[in-house]
Amino acid sequence: MKVRFRRSVLSLLLAISSTGVFAAEPQLLRVSYHSAVTNADRDYFVYLPRNFAQQDRWPVMLFLHGNGERGDGKQELDYVLKHGPLFEAWCQRRDLPFVIISPQLPMFDQGEIAYIKGRTRASIPERRADGQLNSYNGMARSKEPLNGQLSERPPPDRLDPGAIQNGWNMLETELLAMIDQGLTNYKGDVHRVYLVGLSRGAVGTWYLAAKHPGRFAAIAPVVGYGVPVQAASIARAKVPLWVFAAGRDATVPLKYFYPVLNELEKEGHPEVRFTIEADLGHDAWMRVFQGSDLYNWLLGHSK
Secondary structure, three states: OOOOOEEEHHHHHHHOOOOOOEEEOEEEEEEEEOOOOEEEEOOOOOOOOOOHHHHEEEEEEEEEHHHHHHOOOOOOOOHHOOOOHHHHHOOOOOOOOOOOEEOOOOOOOOOHHHHHHHHOOOOOOOOOOOOOOOOOOOOOOOOOOOOOOOOOOHHHHOOHHHOOOOHHHHHHHHHHHHHHHHHHHHEEEEEEEEEEOOHHHHHHHHHHHHHHHOOEEEEEEOOOOOOOOHHHHHHHHOOEEEEEEEEOOOOOHHOHHHHHHHHHHHHOOOOOOEEEEOOOOHHHHHHHHHHOOOHHHHOOOOO
């Protein structure tokens, strides 16, 4: 399946100065393509870091957002800015040294979910002024108890990752094409391609890494678990893996993380990290992406 990409005129104006040299300041581009999945034209974000022109090759991060940021890839694309590395790099003006590719998951059948249907553009963060931090419009601190539950297999409808009909797995070909475009058009380093996702995007991270483990130097699924069938290919490729869960997460319970982690251990995977933010609920991704540990860990790995 061929995916056609084109950079919009706006993207070109943002990216290229009158002399044809990429600007020293960070840039947020909208890249247009035709989606074979939705049979519609869509955009996705590409973030270019500060002093992009001064380096020959850049690490590339594909970031997959959570369920609440779905949209049409056009007027609704800005919802992708709400959380994760793109929020940190663009809205918070942090110098994250990655080319960040951030697509938007189509709505599919999720448009009537309350937290999507009730959202407004007021929740989309503005890019902060220098020296002024944005407040984080996240969920309230969870009151779920720490139940200390043991490992339990995920629900049956999650055991076959390819059977999920409204997730990132449906965009597999398009996501790979976006990575290839990033490597070709934005000086990406083929040896330093990273895959990161939160919540539903973490489920997509497990899926894409299991199907194409040779593409990634390291992966980090945040508050989203994989399933045992995905462990073998990731372990064979020895893809460095940092998994984040939350101790008070009622949306993605901690007990569902252990089956795939136990399977990775059984397969002899040499580099698996598992961090439980024990005091937080599902929005533990806020702490993960606000810190520096994950970014530094990713940059420490190269194929």
